[in-house]
Amino acid sequence: MGFLSVVANGLSMGAIYGLIALGLTLIFGIMKIINFAQGALLMVSMMISYWLWVATGLSPYILVLIVAPLMFLMGYFSERFLIKPVIDAQKDVREPVSVLLLTAAFAIVLENLCLMLFGADYVMAQTSFSSQTLALGSVTVSAARFYGLIIALVVAFLFYMFLQYSQTGRNLRATGQDRNAAALMGIDVTKTYAIAFGIGTALLAVAAVALIPFYYVHPSVGAVFMTKAFIVVVLGGLGSVPGAILGGIIIGLIESVAAQYMTATLTAMLVYLVFLVVLFIKPTGIFGSPYEW
């Protein structure tokens, strides 16, 4: 593989990391909660997308129209019935860690539920383009990965526009900045929290349909992306939308380029090292996080 092809592969994987991290950073930015169930929810999205693909035979990219609303509802109601009671009970605690642990337990529940329902098999949606490659000049890149890159970038752009210019987006940002002031301005904070969690989860559905044509799904696939998403959000700045995408692309590039020169272990260690160095030197990340660290 030529160097440019390596870069292209890194870009596509990185953009999908960014998409997964987008939900994480949104939920943190607005609710100040690290969602440890993000990986498990991604796995659930991938499982649902895969089985829908098996059942309908439609292109996974069309299935997003079903999976994304489904995941939105799942996120919305998870927030309403699981997370909200804990947030309410911890209102006067300075650093509410219970919610974080709750999402971690939720992840275990989801993973093992899927293990019971679907078994531990590795499955992948073998679509017509799964093994195709595209040649753009001298650069060859797998078609599924290339489509994934386009989807991730387009969705991230749309999401950014939505946050900036729609009324719901403004409500979300206002609640993130100061939930008491937002409430005084007539924003329904409770509902906004649930919407934030719902959107954060729906974004995972997009990442899921982009992934299943070239990535194996199994009940513990979430853990792989979970740690990456953590690294990406801290790198980009917790709470920053452009930071999540850029952080994702940086991690994707480091992984694919470094893999050309060193063993897989060293590559993995390099990613953790970059993460820790950023955390210690500039914990607010590249784009800066407006939140206390």
Added chain:
Amino acid sequence: MKGINKNYIILAGLGILLCLLPMFVTKPYYLQVIIMCILWAYLASCWNIIGGFAGQLSLGHGIYTAVGAYVAVILFNTFGLSPWLGMFVGGGIAVLLSLVIGFPTFGLRGAYYALATVAIGEAVVVLLNNTGHLGQFLIGGAEGLSVKMVGVSAAAIQFNSKVPYYYIILAMLFLIIFIAQWIKNSKLGYYLVALREDEDAAAAMGIDVRRNKLIAGAISAFFTALGGVFYAVLIRYLEPTAIAGAIMSNQMVFMTIVGGAGTVLGPVIGGITLSFISELIRFYLGSQLMGLHLFIFGLIVMLMIIFQPKGLIELKERFKRKRGSGADQNEGGESGARSASGA
């Protein structure tokens, strides 16, 4: 005075009962379950020192069990060094590691500290999974590392019967409860609670926040490593994901939270209850459905965080309070005696 005496009698009775337990439980499988329950209670208590008392949400404590276990096993396999001594080498290295990790990470707040520990924990798993040899030492990589068998030997902590293991882990549990009680009532304990509740306020009061976190972290790491060594001699096989991974790290946290973080006996209660329930499900239903016991485990943790966030230990307090308000003869007598003895 009367009330305090009663508590001591209950504790002493419970202690004697636990010491005599192997006389009644003769099936090795049952004893193994009890040993694992106590081991989890012990590990949860170790985590509680940094996670409960000091409120630092470490999600990578598996690295300390791994360091203890690997160091002790490698020293035993290569040099034949008794795990009784290897325990302290492993514990010492865990302390050093906790200082090296703690110095930069304890400057981070809340969520950032938790994320840093997750990343470090994952990095250690990757490292262990991919390191076959380190110089002359066999580490085993993803295949895992077996303890060299030498037959029944007290020095090597290898027995045919489960009973000696039971007494070792029971002694370790008593030790950690004693240490937790001591920390709780010491100056360090008060510093930790102060910095847990409000770090800035604690610093303003003249408490060296980082230093106290480091001390608590080192104590916690040392005893967690001892737990890792016990795991190694009991199971006799180390697998990186099992000993260092997220499951190991998270279980300690969940058990402490379910029992009651920041209390002396909460983690013990949480550890025993959760691991017992988990084992019960695995024994009766596990063969039918893979993942069921962890599913129910996660569900219990979620329900506890939602409905009983202060842990099982608070149920007792609540019960006491309820009874006390009905007929406060007992309660009043106890507090009266306490203030009298304090005066």
